Structure formats: C-alpha cells, structure tokens
Amino acid sequence: MFRARLRGWTLRRRVAVLFTVAGILLAGIGALAAVTAVDSNDNLDVILEKTGPMRVAGQELYSAYLDQETGVRGYALSRSAENLQPYEEGMITERDLLTRIETLNASDGTAAITTSLQVVRDRAADWRRTVAQPVIDGDSTGNIGTEQFDALRAAVDQLQADILDLRNEAAAAARRTGSTLVVLEIGAALIVIVVGALMLILLNRLVARPVTELAGQVRQVAGGDYERPITSGGSPELRSLAADVDGMRRQIARELTLVREARAEVESANERLEAKAEELTRSNRDLEQFAYVASHDLQEPLRKVASFCQLLQRRYGGQLDERADQYIGFAVDGAERMQRLINDLLAFSRIGRLTAGFKRVELDQVLPEVKSQLEARAGDDARISWGDLPAVEGEEPLLTTLFVNLIGNSLKFRRPDVPPEVRVTAERDGDEWKINVRDNGIGIEREFADKVFVIFQRLHPRDAYEGTGIGLAIVKKIVEYHGGRIWLDHDVEQGASIWFTIPALPDSSPD
Numbered sequence: 001m002f003r004a005r006l007r008g009w010t011l012r013r014r015v016a017v018l019f020t021v022a023g024i025l026l027a028g029i030g031a032l033a034a035v036t037a038v039d040s041n042d043n044l045d046v047i048l049e050k051t052g053p054m055r056v057a058g059q060e061l062y063s064a065y066l067d068q069e070t071g072v073r074g075y076a077l078s079r080s081a082e083n084l085q086p087y088e089e090g091m092i093t094e095r096d097l098l099t100r101i102e103t104l105n106a107s108d109g110t111a112a113i114t115t116s117l118q119v120v121r122d123r124a125a126d127w128r129r130t131v132a133q134p135v136i137d138g139d140s141t142g143n144i145g146t147e148q149f150d151a152l153r154a155a156v157d158q159l160q161a162d163i164l165d166l167r168n169e170a171a172a173a174a175r176r177t178g179s180t181l182v183v184l185e186i187g188a189a190l191i192v193i194v195v196g197a198l199m200l201i202l203l204n205r206l207v208a209r210p211v212t213e214l215a216g217q218v219r220q221v222a223g224g225d226y227e228r229p230i231t232s233g234g235s236p237e238l239r240s241l242a243a244d245v246d247g248m249r250r251q252i253a254r255e256l257t258l259v260r261e262a263r264a265e266v267e268s269a270n271e272r273l274e275a276k277a278e279e280l281t282r283s284n285r286d287l288e289q290f291a292y293v294a295s296h297d298l299q300e301p302l303r304k305v306a307s308f309c310q311l312l313q314r315r316y317g318g319q320l321d322e323r324a325d326q327y328i329g330f331a332v333d334g335a336e337r338m339q340r341l342i343n344d345l346l347a348f349s350r351i352g353r354l355t356a357g358f359k360r361v362e363l364d365q366v367l368p369e370v371k372s373q374l375e376a377r378a379g380d381d382a383r384i385s386w387g388d389l390p391a392v393e394g395e396e397p398l399l400t401t402l403f404v405n406l407i408g409n410s411l412k413f414r415r416p417d418v419p420p421e422v423r424v425t426a427e428r429d430g431d432e433w434k435i436n437v438r439d440n441g442i443g444i445e446r447e448f449a450d451k452v453f454v455i456f457q458r459l460h461p462r463d464a465y466e467g468t469g470i471g472l473a474i475v476k477k478i479v480e481y482h483g484g485r486i487w488l489d490h491d492v493e494q495g496a497s498i499w500f501t502i503p504a505l506p507d508s509s510p511d
Contacts, residue, residue, distance in 0.1 A: 010236050014202060022195040026188055033184045040177035043170045050104045051167035054113075057097045057104075058160045064093040065124065065156065069149055072132045084136065094124065101159075110166050116159035123152040206235040214242055226253040305331075360505070361396045363389035363435075367424060370403040378411050378420070386424035390433050392502045394482045402478045403437075405471040406498060410439035413496070432484065432501045440495040444488060475500075 009017075071087025074080070098117060105113045127148040210232050217230045230249055232242035309331045367386045371378075378384065384407060392399075407422050414420040422439045479486045479500045489497035 012237075014206070014235075015199070018195060018198055018202070022191055025191050029184050029188045029191070033181060033188075036177050036180045036184065040174055040181065043174035043177060046170040047167055047174065050107075050109070051163055051170065054101050054104050054163045055160065055167070057100050058156065058163060061094060061097040061101075061120070061159075062153070062156050064090040064097060065149070065152060066090075068094070068128075068132065072135050076135050087132065087136075101163075110162065112162040113159065113166065116155065116162045120152070120155045120159055123148070123155045127152050207238070210235070210238045214238065214245070217242075218245065221249050226256065358393045358395060360391055361394050361399055362391045363399070363426070366396065366400055366403060369400055370407060373400075373404055374408055374411060377408060381419035382411060383419065383421045384424075385422070387426065389424065389426050389435075390428075391505060392433060392482075393505055394502065398478045398481070402475050402500075405475045406437045409471060410437065410441055410496065413439075413441045413443075415440065415442055428504065429501070431504055433504050434499055434501050436489070436497060436499050438492070438495065438497045443492070443494065443496045 067086040067090035071084050071090065074083030075087070077083075098121065101113070102117055105117070131148050214230065214232050217228060220228050221230065226249060228249075230242050230246040232238045364386075367384075367389065371384050374384070403424070407424075410422045411420050418440065420439060420441060422437065424435065424437050426433050426435045428434075476486050479502070483503045484501040486498065486500035489499055491497075
C-alpha cells in the first residue's frame with residue numbers, strides 16, 4: 001500500500017519531503033551549534049577579556065608592593081622624603097589595580113578571586129599599619145616587617161593562582177565547546193552527504209534513467225518509426241511527459257502526409273520565387289542601365305535645343321515682338337532646367353553604383369573644401385562654422401556632395417535681410433556618429449518632414465527658389481549608402497536642423 005502510494009508521489013514532492021527532513025535535522029544542529037558557539041565565545045571572552053588582563057594586573061600589583069617596600073627601606077636608611085615617592089606611587093597603583101581586578105571579576109568571575117582580593121587588601125593594610133607607617137612616623141628604624149611582606153606576597157601569589165584557575169576552567173570549557181562544534185559539523189556533513197546520495201539515487205531512478213529511455217524512444221520515432229509508442233516508467237511528471245510526446249507523435253503521424261504534400265508545393269513555390277527574383281534583378285539592372293543611358297542620350301539633343309534657343313535669343317532678341325522674346329526666354333529656361341534635371345538624375349543614379357571603395361575620411365578636412373565650393377553662393381555676410389568632427393569610413397567625393405547639398409540648402413533658404421549662419425557639429429552615440437547641420441533660415445514645417453527627402457519634391461514655387469528638388473534626395477541616398485539614416489529635427493524654434501548618422505570607426509573620436 002505504501003509503495004503504491006509512494007509511486008504516485010511526484011518528483012517535486014519527494015524532493016520536498018527529503019529536503020524538509022534534512023532541513024529539520026540541520027536546523028536542530030544549527031541551533032545546537034549556535035548555543036555552543038555562544039558558550040564558546042563566552043569562554044573566549046573570559047580568557048581574553050578578563051583573565052588575561054587580571055593576570056597582567058596581578059603582576060603589576062606585585063610590582064606595586066615591591067615599589068612600596070623599596071620606598072620604605074630607602075626612607076628608613078636615609079630619612080629623605082624623596083625616597084618615599086616609590087611608596088606613594090605604589091599605593092596609587094595598588095588602588096587602581098585592585099579596582100581593575102575587582103571590576104573584571106564582577107561578571108563571570110569566582111568567589112575565590114574575590115576572597116583572595118580581600119586577603120590581599122587585609123595583608124597590605126596590616127603591613128602598612130605594623131611596618132610601613134611606624135617607619136614613616138619615626139617610631140621604628142630597623143624592623144621593616146619581612147614576615148608581614150612575605151605574607152602579602154603569598155596573598156598576591158594566591159590571587160594569581162585563583163585567576164589562573166579561572167583561566168584554565170574557561171580554556172577547558174572552550175575546548176569542550178570546540179569539540180562539540182566539530183561533532184556538530186561532522187553530523188551536518190553526514191546529513192548533507194546522505195541527502196546528496198539519496199538525491200543521486202532519486203534522480204537516477206526517477207529522472208536520468210527514464211529520460212535516457214525516453215530519449216531512445218524519441219530517437220526511434222525521429223528516425224522514421226512513427227508507429228513506435230512512447231512510454232516512461234519514471235516519475236509521474238515523466239510519465240505525463242511521455243504521454244504528451246506520444247500524443248504529439250500520433251498527431252505528427254496524422255499530419256505527415258499533409259506536410260509532404262505541402263513540402264512539394266513549397267518547393268514549387270520556391271522555384272517560382274527564385275525565378276521571379278532573378279527576373280526582378282535583371283529588370284532592375286536593365287532599368288538602371290536605361291536610366292544611365294537615357295540620361296546620357298538626352299544630353300545631346302538638350303544641348304542642341306539649349307544652344308539654338310540661346311543663339312535665337314542673342315540674334316533675334318528685341319527684333320521680334322515682346323511675346324516672341326518671352327517665348328524664346330521660356331524655351332531657353334526650360335532647356336536649361338531640363339539639362340540640370342538630367343544631370344541631377346544622372347548623379348542620383350550613380351550613387352552606390354560607381355564606387356572607388358570606402359576609406360578613412362577626415363570630416364575636418366572635408367568642410368573647408370565644401371566652404372570653398374559654396375563661397376560664391378554664400379556671399380560676404382554668410383557664416384559657415386563647424387566644431388570638432390570625427391574621421392569616418394566612406395567615399396570622400398560623396399561626403400563632400402552631402403555637405404554641399406545640406407549647407408547649400410541652408411544658404412538658399414535664408415531669411416530676408418538676415419545673414420545666414422550654418423553650424424555643423426557631431427556627437428558620439430554608441431557605434432555611430434550623429435552629425436547635425438543647423439541654420440537660421442526659414443526652416444521646414446513639421447508636416448513636410450518626410451516629404452523633403454523624396455526625389456523631385458519641392459516645398460516652394462520654382463520662381464521663388466531655383467533648383468530641381470533632388471538635393472535632399474541625393475543626401476538621403478548618400479547617407480543610406482554609408483549605412484546611416486537621416487531625419488529632420490522638429491524641436492528647433494528657428495531655422496532648420498537636420499541630423500544624420502554615419503557608423504563610427506572602432507577607435508574614432510573627434511580630434
């Protein structure tokens with residue numbers, strides 16, 4: 001009956017019972033060890049804090065009495081008050097030492113020490129009354145009381161012996177408590193060993209061996225024997241797990257046919273996707289080549305149109321009516337804008353396609369070149385400045401183009417009658433550099449934050465600000481080509497603030 005009930009116990013319950021019993025036994029041993037340790041500490045306290053100082057005080061007390069005797073002898077021979085100084089100092093020392101020994105003996109002391117202290121006091125008083133004081137008063141000149149002082153010395157020796165007895169008793173008790181602690185530690189170690197052995201047996205019978213058998217059955221099923229039932233004779237948890245795994249086996253066996261059919265369909269779909277991917281790659285390559293060739297092929301007719309329109313404007317300008325001059329101006333402007341648009345489109349298509357490879361680029365050296373290129377556009381009142389900028393890995397021409405477009409936009413969209421100011425700064429953020437281009441221009445509205453980086457998107461009429469609307473799109477493509485991202489800062493009160501990131505070199509920092 002008990003074996004059947006025990007078989008139904010879970011592994012957690014068995015482990016809990018085992019550790020509960022072990023915990024109760026260890027707690028009992030711990031309580032005994034605590035009581036024994038307190039007793040041992042008390043004994044050590046008696047040895048170190050009481051008997052030790054009392055023995056030292058006893059030795060010093062003996063010296064104090066010797067000093068008193070020496071002072072009395074000197075005074076008896078010389079009758080000089082100066083020779084009484086050791087006697088007087090010895091009496092002061094005597095009182096202090098007796099008080100110290102009495103205080104130390106007050107707790108955890110013995111009655112024998114108390115009695116010996118009283119004997120020492122009595123014999124010291126007797127020696128001073130019968131020997132020392134008559135010599136000092138001049139009533140006696142020769143008898144210095146050797147017998148009385150020997151009795152006093154014997155009393156001090158007895159006091160030392162009583163103190164030593166107390167120390168020996170405390171030391172013996174400390175040894176006994178130490179032995180008790182050793183026995184308790186051995187008992188605790190035996191309990192731990194027994195619990196560990198029982199745990200090993202329990203885990204082997206209920207977990208390790210059944211898990212090994214269960215794993216062998218699972219491997220047979222995994223090898224293709226899907227009809228192999230899975231069972232376990234271990235703990236109730238493992239038996240439940242085996243039942244769940246067997247249920248999963250049956251479910252897998254039922255769905256295996258469907259999986260095989262689905263696999264065939266997936267393989268067919270993968271083949272179609274690979275074909276589509278190859279077709280898409282080829283189509284993208286053809287489109288890129290088309291854009292490149294179209295940009296080049298459109299240059300020649302546009303140059304001819306622009307040249308002949310300009311020639312027509314120079315030769316016949318003012319000879320026709322005002323409307324004809326206006327039409328000719330429209331044609332020249334349209335041809336020039338179309339040519340700029342194609343050039344920008346060609347530059348946009350080249351980003352990331354024609355590459356000279358990444359190398360270390362010092363941005364502190366790029367900004368002076370950018371400032372030089374924008375000198376004509378900036379004018380005398382513009383101020384372009386930058387802080388400490390890092391070295392990054394990239395293509396220097398593309399990074400130069402990036403800053404030319406960003407700073408050029410800041411100069412273009414300046415506020416009327418306000419000198420433009422552009423500031424470039426950088427800060428480290430983990431594994432990348434965050435670079436900011438900030439100006440005091442007209443700024444960009446929050447609702448256009450995403451639109452400004454789209455190709456050919458303009459926020460202002462063409463007659464208000466020149467350009468093709470591709471500059472920030474080129475900037476975005478350069479940043480992404482270098483592994484970064486770009487965004488508009490909405491938290492500035494005046495002007496525009498654009499942030500972009502570039503991966504940092506492993507040991508890079510601003511100079």
